[in-house]
Amino acid sequence: MAETKMVSLTIEGRAVSVPEGTTILEAAKQVGVLIPHYCYHPGLPVAGVCRMCLVEVEKAPKLAPSCATTVADGQVVHVHSDKSLDARKGVLEMLLINHPLDCPICDQSGECELQDYTFQEGRNDSRYREPKRFNPSEDFGGDIVYVPNRCILCTRCVRFMDDVAHDTVLNVSERGDRAVIGKFEGKDLTNVWAGNVVDLCPVGALLSKDFLNKARAWELDRAASICPNCTQGCNVMIETRENQVVRMRPRPNEEVNAFFMCDYGRLNYRWMNERQRAETPLVKMNGKLVAADWDVAVPAAAKLLTGNRAHIVASPMLSNESLYLLTQLIDTSKGAGVFRVAEGEEVPLPGVEDLALRRDRAANVYGAEMLGFKKTNDVFAGAGKGDVLVVVGEDFDGLDASSISNAGDVILIGPAMPNWIAEKAAVVLPTTNFAEEEGTVTNLRGRVQRFSQAKAAPGLSRPTWLVLGDLLGAIGKQSQFFLPSDVFGKLASSREEFAGLSYDKLGFKGLPVLNAKAGAA
Amino acid sequence: MGYPHVPHQKETPVLTKHFGEAEARSLDGWKKRGGYRALEKALGMAPADIVNVIKDSGLRGRGGAGFPTGMKWSFMKPGDGKPHYLCCNADESEPGTFKDREIMRWTPHSLVEGCAIGSYAIGAETCYIYVRGEFTEPLEHMNAAVKEAYAAGILGKNAMGTGKRVDVHVHKGAGAYICGEETALMNSLEGRRGNPRIKPPFPAVSGVFGMPTTINNVETLAAAAPILINGADWYKKMCLSNPKSTGTKLYSVCGNIAKPGTYEVVMGFPFKEFLYDLCGGPLPGRKFKAIIPGGASVPIQTMEEAEATIMDYEGFVAGGSMLGSGGVIVIDDQQSMVGVIARLARFFAHESCAQCTQCREGTAWATKIMERIRDGEGTMEDLDTLLEISENMTGKTICVLSDSCATPIVSGIQKFRSEFEALIHGKKFHPVMAAVA
Numbered sequence: 022m023a024e025t026k027m028v029s030l031t032i033e034g035r036a037v038s039v040p041e042g043t044t045i046l047e048a049a050k051q052v053g054v055l056i057p058h059y060c061y062h063p064g065l066p067v068a069g070v071c072r073m074c075l076v077e078v079e080k081a082p083k084l085a086p087s088c089a090t091t092v093a094d095g096q097v098v099h100v101h102s103d104k105s106l107d108a109r110k111g112v113l114e115m116l117l118i119n120h121p122l123d124c125p126i127c128d129q130s131g132e133c134e135l136q137d138y139t140f141q142e143g144r145n146d147s148r149y150r151e152p153k154r155f156n157p158s159e160d161f162g163g164d165i166v167y168v169p170n171r172c173i174l175c176t177r178c179v180r181f182m183d184d185v186a187h188d189t190v191l192n193v194s195e196r197g198d199r200a201v202i203g204k205f206e207g208k209d210l211t212n213v214w215a216g217n218v219v220d221l222c223p224v225g226a227l228l229s230k231d232f233l234n235k236a237r238a239w240e241l242d243r244a245a246s247i248c249p250n251c252t253q254g255c256n257v258m259i260e261t262r263e264n265q266v267v268r269m270r271p272r273p274n275e276e277v278n279a280f281f282m283c284d285y286g287r288l289n290y291r292w293m294n295e296r297q298r299a300e301t302p303l304v305k306m307n308g309k310l311v312a313a314d315w316d317v318a319v320p321a322a323a324k325l326l327t328g329n330r331a332h333i334v335a336s337p338m339l340s341n342e343s344l345y346l347l348t349q350l351i352d353t354s355k356g357a358g359v360f361r362v363a364e365g366e367e368v369p370l371p372g373v374e375d376l377a378l379r380r381d382r383a384a385n386v387y388g389a390e391m392l393g394f395k396k397t398n399d400v401f402a403g404a405g406k407g408d409v410l411v412v413v414g415e416d417f418d419g420l421d422a423s424s425i426s427n428a429g430d431v432i433l434i435g436p437a438m439p440n441w442i443a444e445k446a447a448v449v450l451p452t453t454n455f456a457e458e459e460g461t462v463t464n465l466r467g468r469v470q471r472f473s474q475a476k477a478a479p480g481l482s483r484p485t486w487l488v489l490g491d492l493l494g495a496i497g498k499q500s501q502f503f504l505p506s507d508v509f510g511k512l513a514s515s516r517e518e519f520a521g522l523s524y525d526k527l528g529f530k531g532l533p534v535l536n537a538k539a540g541a542a
Numbered sequence: 543m544g545y546p547h548v549p550h551q552k553e554t555p556v557l558t559k560h561f562g563e564a565e566a567r568s569l570d571g572w573k574k575r576g577g578y579r580a581l582e583k584a585l586g587m588a589p590a591d592i593v594n595v596i597k598d599s600g601l602r603g604r605g606g607a608g609f610p611t612g613m614k615w616s617f618m619k620p621g622d623g624k625p626h627y628l629c630c631n632a633d634e635s636e637p638g639t640f641k642d643r644e645i646m647r648w649t650p651h652s653l654v655e656g657c658a659i660g661s662y663a664i665g666a667e668t669c670y671i672y673v674r675g676e677f678t679e680p681l682e683h684m685n686a687a688v689k690e691a692y693a694a695g696i697l698g699k700n701a702m703g704t705g706k707r708v709d710v711h712v713h714k715g716a717g718a719y720i721c722g723e724e725t726a727l728m729n730s731l732e733g734r735r736g737n738p739r740i741k742p743p744f745p746a747v748s749g750v751f752g753m754p755t756t757i758n759n760v761e762t763l764a765a766a767a768p769i770l771i772n773g774a775d776w777y778k779k780m781c782l783s784n785p786k787s788t789g790t791k792l793y794s795v796c797g798n799i800a801k802p803g804t805y806e807v808v809m810g811f812p813f814k815e816f817l818y819d820l821c822g823g824p825l826p827g828r829k830f831k832a833i834i835p836g837g838a839s840v841p842i843q844t845m846e847e848a849e850a851t852i853m854d855y856e857g858f859v860a861g862g863s864m865l866g867s868g869g870v871i872v873i874d875d876q877q878s879m880v881g882v883i884a885r886l887a888r889f890f891a892h893e894s895c896a897q898c899t900q901c902r903e904g905t906a907w908a909t910k911i912m913e914r915i916r917d918g919e920g921t922m923e924d925l926d927t928l929l930e931i932s933e934n935m936t937g938k939t940i941c942v943l944s945d946s947c948a949t950p951i952v953s954g955i956q957k958f959r960s961e962f963e964a965l966i967h968g969k970k971f972h973p974v975m976a977a978v979a
């Protein structure tokens with residue numbers, strides 16, 4: 022690779038050296054200066070239209086749009102000088118003259134860049150005395166509704182659909198202050214990636230119908246996580262209100278999902294709030310399942326496993342930690358581990374390399390395979406007579422009593438517990454679901470990524486890794502873990518693919534396993 | 543004024559020489575008048591020599607900015623492996639300007655010839671003539687002329703039998719003022735929405751289809767032929783004042799004046815003489831009040847300023863305005879300045895491409911305030927607000943449309959403040975009363 026030339030300049034009195042061709046706005050970020058902006062987004066082509074990022078560059082005749090101006094040696098940039106502040110104040114005033122100022126009923130309120138910058142450096146009054154422009158809200162199809170009165174015409178949505186999704190649905194219609202975001206005739210925002218325009222919209226003009234009126238931004242708790250709905254492993258924030266997941270939004274990660282996620286993943290979060298589930302450990306006594314303490318139920322399960330071969334059906338939603346502990350159970354009992362995975366159509370996002378809604382619709386298919394679990398359509402077929410069937414984290418979608426009619430004792434570990442399996446189960450150990458525990462998953466390119474707990478689990482449910490650790494201890498294995506990072510440490514020291522990795526090293530952007538599959542083919 | 547049009551004796555008809563002669567529209571008629579001799583001469587020269595002649599002539603862009611044409615042509619570096627383009631900006635939509643329209647209406651071949659010379663001089667792959675959508679008649683003449691020129695072998699693979707390839711295409715715009723802005727024109731030509739592009743990159747680096755492009759006004763390109771025939775010195779000598787402004791300039795005069803029309807005078811001609819002598823002065827019983835000398839987007843001149851102005855690039859600046867496109871709008875004492883400015887502002891608000899915030903919102907806001915003042919609903923604070931909005935609209939956007947909207951407002955308030963105040967203080971503008979006063 023040719024050596025990139027570095028350019029040195031001064032921004033707000035801070036010296037910075039950046040590669041040639043960097044914009045002033047990006048260079049400023051590196052020294053901790055956020056230049057206010059609307060139309061600029063690092064994942065989109067530069068438009069330079071909002072004129073919010075105007076800064077003063079010494080010796081330049083006019084204020085420069087910092088998103089579209091590249092750095093030059095010796096440049097001296099003033100972001101907060103009177104001249105630049107006045108210009109931005111002017112832009113903010115103009116953006117607000119036709120804005121309905123309906124923050125109290127706007128979904129974006131609290132996470133609105135128009136609100137933020139106005140508080141930060143806008144005028145505290147308006148000189149606008151004329152009637153405001155009005156346009157009715159419009160259903161854009163898919164999950165999206167458009168509120169033109171709040172729109173600042175930054176065109177991020179148009180550029181996303183054109184240049185990233187390669188699906189020309191949106192445009193700027195009309196001219197002057199009559200301009201609105203329009204939809205081409207016969208088209209709707211039904212593209213599976215279209216939901217990103219809601220995140221991209223800096224104001225409350227493009228809203229998610231799914232999230233509409235569900236919560237105010239400041240009522241939400243946020244947890245850094247991984248979208249569990251396919252093997253891409255898009256980095257996300259799981260947002261909860263009162264312990265209910267109400268929204269998933271992408272978290273930037275250049276290596277995995279840039280700034281985006283698909284609507285399939287985004288909207289597929291309701292199962293995280295599922296209440297029809299096992300909440301208490303259960304043990305079968307006299308042919309009936311009865312509630313038991315953990316210190317009764319775990320030994321009961323251990324007793325079933327002792328001396329028997331275990332056929333383990335694991336969910337590909339399980340973390341590496343849980344799967345690793347299961348491999349130990351397989352080793353001890355000379356058993357086998359299998360999983361099944363729901364499949365769908367692969368839908369790439371053309372504008373981002375190697376980003377797609379993947380065929381396999383579960384988070385940790387690659388991790389499961391790497392740890393020795395076999396993918397199969399009939400997960401119960403391998404269970405021999407007398408084998409103990411251990412079902413972990415399985416959602417039982419599409420399965421019924423007939424599928425396990427041959428099995429011997431069944432140990433059910435997981436959040437889901439359909440009635441028909443309850444009849445077969447000897448022990449039920451309730452665990453938390455993906456959003457309720459912490460761990461790591463490995464995406465299809467072999468990238469190990471951490472997810473954190475977003476909500477509390479109901480009842481006596483415990484994290485899967487904790488339950489499995491206790492179970493291993495109860496059957497006599499040396500096993501005592503207090504944190505998922507402990508389990509991961511053990512995994513890293515015993516599996517060469519994970520060698521050298523730790524929670525601290527992974528951070529919240531993840532790292533590839535050793536000899537990870539290459540990126541885009 | 544209609545044609546046939548006898549030029550005033552103080553005019554110097556170079557480009558307007560054959561206006562009114564319907565025969566000049568045809569190839570034969572044009573050839574009879576010496577047409578395509580310049581192209582023939584040009585094709586026998588080295589391109590760089592043509593550029594030098596244009597440079598020496600001192601020809602400057604006639605579209606408004608006045609950039610030296612020869613220098614612009616020399617920015618094109620042949621042999622970089624990319625196709626180069628010449629664009630002819632015939633999207634003449636500046637209010638009050640209709641000089642290019644007349645060139646295309648009467649002497650379409652002069653423009654075809656100029657385009658061919660320009661194309662050859664800069665080594666352009668193709669020349670696109672972007673004709674304003676509303677120009678239905680000029681478009682017909684241009685299409686006919688280009689067709690004739692191809693049929694006669696003047697254009698094409700073997701231009702005038704020299705073995706050199708010169709291609710000219712006519713493209714019809716869809717009718718947007720902003721497409722006269724050079725980069726918006728390029729977007730429109732490419733089939734995109736006519737939005738101005740951020741500069742840099744400038745067209746000479748990345749223009750039409752992302753390739754190096756030169757863009758010239760109709761009048762500029764049409765002037766290339768007579769310069770090549772008569773020589774750079776001949777052109778340079780047509781100068782009555784500042785040597786930086788040479789040659790002749792077409793002015794389209796409209797508004798409250800006795801003889802509106804298109805006039806061609808030498809650079810440096812006195813504006814007072816032009817208005818009162820060539821154009822016949824004010825209408826009977828009226829007095830000039832103000833002049834917008836270069837199309838709607840230049841500052842308004844008071845009569846004192848206008849009468850002291852020398853008509854060239856520097857002279858109009860010294861006179862408090864700009865030469866601009868040469869669209870002279872004359873406003874007399876029967877007009878309300880506030881009304882005129884409100885109408886101009888409405889035009890710009892309507893034509894804003896809606897990209898930049900200050901322009902999209904500012905032009906519309908300023909229009910609403912102007913119209914409110916015009917209707918007697920204004921306040922004194924409105925004047926300050928207008929000046930501040932105008933400040934926010936100036937020099938902060940991608941193109942100069944928003945500056946253009948602010949310009950007449952600011953110069954109007956500065957120079958005709960009493961009219962604004964009278965309306966604000968309840969005195970409705972009354973043309974008869976104004977004439978008496």
